[in-house]
Amino acid sequence: xxxxxxxxxxxxxxxxxxxxxxxxxxxxxxxxxxxxxxxxxxxxxxxxxxxxxxxxxxxxxxxxxxxxxxxxxxxxxxxxxxxxxxxxxxxxxxxxxxxxxxxxxxxxxxxxxxxxxxxxxxxxxxxxxxxxxxxxxxxxxxxxxxxxxxxxxxxxxxxxxxxxxxxxxxxxxxxxxxxxxxxxxxxxxxxxxxxxxxxxxxxxxxxxxxxxxxxxxxxxxxxxxxxxxxxxxxxxxxxxxxxxxxxxxxxxxxxxxxxxxxxxxxxxxxxxxxxxxxxxxxxxxxxxxxxxxxxxxxxxxxxxxxxxxxxxxx
Numbered sequence: 495x496x497x498x499x500x501x502x503x504x505x506x507x508x509x510x511x512x513x514x515x516x517x518x519x520x521x522x523x524x525x526x527x528x529x530x531x532x533x534x535x536x537x538x539x540x541x542x543x544x545x546x547x548x549x550x551x552x553x554x555x556x557x558x559x560x561x562x563x564x565x566x567x568x569x570x571x572x573x574x575x576x577x578x579x580x581x582x583x584x585x586x587x588x589x590x591x592x593x594x595x596x597x598x599x600x601x602x603x604x605x606x607x608x609x610x611x612x613x614x615x616x617x618x619x620x621x622x623x624x625x626x627x628x629x630x631x632x633x634x635x636x637x638x639x640x641x642x643x644x645x646x647x648x649x650x651x652x653x654x655x656x657x658x659x660x661x662x663x664x665x666x667x668x669x670x671x672x673x674x675x676x677x678x679x680x681x682x683x684x685x686x687x688x689x690x691x692x693x694x695x696x697x698x699x700x701x702x703x704x705x706x707x708x709x710x711x712x713x714x715x716x717x718x719x720x721x722x723x724x725x726x727x728x729x730x731x732x733x734x735x736x737x738x739x740x741x742x743x744x745x746x747x748x749x750x751x752x753x754x755x756x757x758x759x760x761x762x763x764x765x766x767x768x769x770x771x772x773x774x775x776x777x778x779x780x781x782x783x784x785x786x787x788x789x790x791x792x793x794x795x796x797x798x799x800x801x802x803x804x805x806x807x808x
Contacts, residue, residue, distance in 0.1 A: 519544065520562040521553065523735075529553075530729055533561075551735050585632060585799055589807050591678055594647035600634035600797060601701055608692055611721055612764035621720060622764040627727045628688050632799035635685060635693065638703035639710060639792035640670070648673050658710075660790035664740040667713040667793045674795065679806050682795045684715040687766070688731050689796060690743045695764065702745075711744035712794045718768035730798075739768035742791050 519533040521544055534550060535543035541554050542561075590597045607629045612622040642652040645659045650670060652659060661667040668684060675682045690712065693702065716733025718741045733741065743766065 518563070522559045522562065523553070523557050524559045528730065529732070529735065553735060588637075589634065589802070589804075591680055591807065593644055593674070593677060596641075596644045596647045598640075598644065598795070599637040600802075601637050602799065603630070603633050603635055603689070603693070605629070605631045605633075606692065607727070610688055610691055617764075620764050621766040624721060624723050626721060626724060628692075628731060629727055629729045630688060630692060631730055633689060634797045634799060634802060635689065635702075636795045637701070639712060639794045640674075645670065648677055658792055660792055661713065662790050664713050667791070670793060671795055680797055680803055681801045682797055684713055685794045685796045686730070686732050687714045687716045687741045687743060690714055690794075691764065694743065694745050710792050711742055711789075712792045714741040714743055716741045718766070742767050742789075 518530060521529040521531075521533075521542070523529065529544055529551070532545040533542065534545050535541075538555060541552055542558070543550055543552050545551075585602055587602050589600050589602075591600060607627065609625050610628040611617075611625040612620060613625050617623040638658070640659050641657055642654070642659045643657075645652050648670070650673065654660075659670075661670065671682050671684055674680075714733075716731075717735075717737025718739045719734050719737060
C-alpha cells in the first residue's frame with residue numbers, strides 16, 4: 495500500500511512540477527476562490543505554499559480543485575490609472591434576479607485595471623498603503639445592498655423596520671448570501687475589497703443606491719491584512735486565505751446625500767477597517783469595561799460575469 499501511495503505521489507508531482515518553476519500559478523480552490531502567485535512549494539500528499547505579492551500562504555491539497563500555469567502580464571512601472579474597461583461583447587448592462595415577489599438588480603461592471611490603495615496624508619490611519627496594481631474581470635454587483643423585504647422573501651428573520659438589512663456578524667452575512675445562492679441557483683458572493691474600492695472611488699459609484707443618509711458600510715469577502723508591498727499586478731484579489739477578522743469598507747460623502755461630487759476628504763473612500771467588535775464608539779465602554787457592542791453592516795453581493803447562469807433569468 496505504501497508503494498502504491500508513493501507511486502501516486504510521484505505521478506502527481508511530475509505532472510505538477512512545471513508549475514513550481516512557473517513565475518505565475520493559478521490555484522483553483524474548491525470554495526470557488528482563485529489565488530494567483532508564485533508556487534513556492536508543492537507536496538501533492540499534503541499541502542502547497544503560494545507566494546502572493548510577497549506573502550507566503552500554505553494551502554491544504556484537500557482544498558485544491560486544480561492548478562494552472564498562468565502567463566504573467568508585464569506591468570508598466572507607472573501606476574495604472576482607473577478606467578472603465580470594456581466588457582465582453584454580448585453581456586447585458588444589467589440583469590434582474592427574482593427572489594419570490596422581490597428582485598435583485600445586478601449592474602455590469604466591465605473588467606478594468608486600477609491602482610488600489612492610497613499613499614497620501616492619513617494613509618497610515620486608513621491602512622491603505624502601499625498602492626498596488628489590480629486587475630478585475632467583468633462582474634455584476636447588486637445596485638443596492640440587500641433589503642429587509644428581500645431577506646424576508648428568503649424566509650429569514652429581519653430585525654428592524656428600516657429598508658436595508660444589516661447583519662451583526664460576517665458569518666451571518668456570508669450565510670445569508672449562501673441562502674440567496676441556494677434559492678436562486680446563482681453563484682452570489684460577498685463583494686471583494688478590490689471590487690468595493692474600485693466602485694467607491696471611481697465614476698461607477700453614482701450608479702449604486704446607498705442608504706437614506708448616503709452612507710453605507712459593507713462586509714467584504716476578504717480577510718483583513720495590510721496590503722503587500724509589491725508592484726506585481728494582481729488579478730481579482732480576494733485577500734489572504736485565512737485570518738481573524740474580515741474587511742469592512744464604507745461609502746461616505748459627509749453630506750447626507752447620494753451625491754458623490756464632494757467627498758468629505760480625498761482619503762476617506764480608501765479607509766479600511768475590520769469587523770472586530772469595537773469599544774471605540776462608546777467611551778463609557780472604555781471607562782466601565784463593559785462588553786464590546788458589535789457593529790452592524792450592510793450586504794452587497796456580486797456574481798462574476800463568467801459564472802452568471804443566464805438560462806435562469808427570464
